[in-house]
Amino acid sequence: MEQRFLKSVLGVYVAAFVIFLYGPFIVLTILSFQQGPDGGPQFPIIEWSTYWYQQLFGLTPPSRIAPLPFGDALIRSLILSMMTMVVSTVLGVMSAQAFRRKFKGSSVVFYLIVLGMMVPGVLTGLGTSLLANNVIGIERHWYTTAFATHVSYTFPFAFLVMLAILNRFDASVEEAAWSLGVDPWTTFRKITFPLIFPGVLSAMLFAFTLSLDEFPRTLFASGRDQTLPLAIYGTFSVEIHPNIFAFGVLTTLFSFALLSVYGILMGLSVRRARRQAMQEDIA
Amino acid sequence: METAVFRLEGVTKRYGDLVALDNATMEAGSNEYISFLGPSGSGKTTLLRVIAGFEAPETGRVIFEGRDITNLPAHERGIGFVFQNFALFPHLSVIANVGFGLRYGKSPQPEAEIDRRAHEMIDLVGLKGLEDRGVDQISGGQRQRVALARTLAMQPRLVLLDEPLGALDANLRGRMRTELRAIRERLGVTFLHVTGSENEALAMGDRVVVLDRGRIIQTGRATEIYDSPNSPDVAHFLNRFNLFDGTFRAGYFEGPFGRIPAPGARRADRDVYAIRYDRMRAVAPGSAVQGPALKATWIASEYLGSAIVNFFETDGGRVVEMEQHLSLGAPQTFEPRQDCLLTWNPEQAIVFGREAA
Secondary structure: OHHHHHHHHHHHHHHHHHHHHHHHHHHHHHHOOOOOOOOOOOOOOOOOOOHHHHHHOOOOOOOOOOOOOOHHHHHHHHHHHHHHHHHHHHHHHHHHHHOOOOOOOHHHHHHHHHHHHHOOHHHHHHHHHHHHHHHHOOOOOOOOHHHHHHHHHHHHHHHHHHHHHHHOOOOHHHHHHHHOOOOHHHHHHHHHHHHHHHHHHHHHHHHHHHHHOOOHHHHHHOOOOOOHHHHHHHHHOOOOOOHHHHHHHHHHHHHHHHHHHHHHHHHHHHHHHHHHHHHHHHO | OOOEEEEEEEEEEEEOOEEEEEEEEEEEEOOOEEEEEOOOOOOHHHHHHHHHOOOOOOEEEEEEOOEEOOOOOHHHOOOEEEOOOOOOOOOOEHHHHHHHHHHHOOOOOOHHHHHHHHHHHHHHOOOOOOOOOEHHHOOHHHHHHHHHHHHHOOOOOEEEEEOOOOOOOHHHHHHHHHHHHHHHHHHOOEEEEEEOOHHHHHHHOOEEEEEEOOEEEEEEEHHHHHHOOOOHHHHHHHOOEEEEEOEEEOOEEEEOOEEEEOOOOEEOOOOEEEEEHHHOEEEOOOOOOOOOOEEEEEEEEEEOOOEEEEEEEEOOOOEEEEEEEHHHOOOOOOOOOOEEEEEOOHHHOEEEEOOOO
């Protein structure tokens, strides 16, 4: 009896969670099929159409509503996220590797790294911009100052992911490679890295997605040229049209595609690990 | 022993306050099979890891082929290591595992040579036909062989084996014992084999090194160790002796079995009387026996196939074992809680005493 009660409470809870998670996105998706160019960003749907999607790609005749000025911002954001992903993941792997041995002051260094994700983003952004303008005296750009704040923000995530992965890593395979006369660097490339690759993939995904929609740090640190989140925010202050919803749906689909690739790669390596564990039980 | 391939000189290794190796000194000849015996925590594995270069000792030197390798990194030592968990590379096939050192090691070989030698090793350990399997698609015994082949492919002159048979079932263990010996004899390399099993140590080693709390407490041929352990601890690790506390004075040992002469007692840090399980005899209580007589009650027996082990409890609550080989005729049978008198030929006992010469 009690069990059934608990189960239904948990069920309601999960349902509420799912609604809050996907509700906004579902509403946006529906509104993105609003009639154009006269339909507004609200219910009811006057007529279903793909007008706003066509407008995104410049396939509609010119109207009073200007196309979204997102082209350059999108490319900037993608490049910035890629750069951040590569640098943060490399740093994350390297520093987590260093933490496999206890060294003097390791706990201090640990907190210094993790601080990067704790400090309020607005402060980091503001501080970086002051540092660049008033102290060092350089211009702010999305690929310099903003890039630095993105790395300081996403590096701790990559670091923590890799720390967890390496924590469970059985070091005896590395020792086995050394005892075969293989130097530590080659051992890392040929043994350690392939085995921790699922973790590296997770770290990359974290760094990329966090950087792609980073707002507060970029706001102050990016200078003249805007990244995608800033550009989207910029359009809000004028007037909102369903074309921004259509754009949101497309970027979300892109994220899902990214997640699917990640899921497939992950699934492959997990299946291999499971097969191995099963074999061990039999043996 | 001809030329020493390998020597340890006063090696000490600490982990914080724990002394894992205490001034260990030993030597190994070429083409020798040495097994290390000791309880867990005795420093056996640490010893191997120091030799392999995975751990650095605080003091002492490691000499290999006439060279001081104490500060040489592991990958430059040319010493093979076989792990208890095999530590195979899970993302590589059997043949890629075996060829790994040849391909990426100090002196990379041409592909054809790697292929030839890897196949040769796979044949040697009897894995022909499994070359392209993943290491997750073979059995435990086969993995053990891959680990061995991978190490031997590098043609090391010294191979360290860390409880290599520990993860296998009893049947396979027996077979691998024989094969390990055969493979070693064919290649003429020196094996240092760590084991927690006294049977394995005695069966496999040309020489046995007994460790306790980080110290090497006895070194000798298997028969020497078995017939004359030099301390109560060694006798205890061999798991073949009933050990009794008592007092040794003026050539006599006084224990729970009476006061009996003990000529040829050895000096030790405490007084202990050791008698092998298979030297014990049980007679009816009240029988006239000369020499030691220990009152005990029968508790249980264990059938081992070739022998029977009877367990008795003495008045002091100690368990005493008696082993009877079935080849010597039908074994005695006992009733539960039956009282007996245990006796033995005192000349076959090994006596340790503080006052012994």
